[in-house]
């Protein structure tokens with residue numbers, strides 16, 4: 029009994045984390061409940077995958093750890109999720125990796141155009157950068173559980189885009205410091221808009237173009253505001269699921285192992301889901317009347333040049349870590 033009380037007392041120190049005693053259960057002595065904020069809507073593959081992860085944790089831990097997923101930024105706004113985990117308000121959560129670009133340069137890598145544009149290269153880039161990402165998170169007392177890509181990013185616009193000059197002067201939606209920098213290089217004006225606000229931002233004229241995935245194009249019903257999707261496949265960004273170290277260590281060893289197993293499964297499954305999502309959602313864009321096209325050679329060459337500039341800028345800003353990552357990636 030002593031042990032139970034100790035567990036319940038330590039777990040209760042984390043706000044919104046509750047430990048309850050399962051009296052009479054033979055397999056589980058104490059159950060822990062974790063609230064998990066995620067930023068994106070239920071129809072997105074990331075959210076589906078996170079729910080499967082929570083389910084697997086519950087099953088494998090025989091109910092000892094119960095993760096309650098709060099999707100669609102319903103518990104915390106996307107911009108608040110990182111801090112909520114860091115400060116222990118919630119033990120676990122999901123966020124877009126490159127949102128932390130101003131927190132640490134290492135996260136900017138995730139949105140650099142034309143560095144890794146197909147899933148195989150994106151996976152290689154992730155394998156090369158993962159140790160640096162884990163190290164950066166660890167400095168804040170955080171642990172990486174898994175990272176899963178979005179479909180490749182393309183250009184949504186009201187008029188066709190055949191060279192980068194067509195993007196100049198546009199009001200471009202941004203979702204990360206790296207994308208804002210790209211917008212400036214394109215001579216467009218970036219405005220940060222989170223996914224739930226995309227329809228309103230278009231309808232009120234705050235933005236008139238965006239670079240994102242077919243998933244987000246579909247979830248924001250882009251056909252109501254734009255007519256063209258240029259499948260430029262500019263980069264393949266990721267979401268990551270992170271946990272507060274203290275909350276993780278408080279779990280019994282066997283449950284920690286369950287979380288890591290479910291995380292590895294979620295990462296593997298998520299990379300497969302992203303590829304299926306790419307095809308399904310690109311088809312959905314076309315079905316809803318958006319003209320889907322591949323980039324002209326000129327546009328591709330123009331964008332590749334900007335990618336080189338941004339890779340150099342990043343390598344300079346991120347120093348030794350950048351060199352290590354890029355050397356490993358280019359090997």
Ligand code: PCA
Nearest residue numbers: 178203223240241244265
């Ligand atoms: N959708 C998210 C991030 C990347 C993506 O494809 C967004 O647009 O905010």
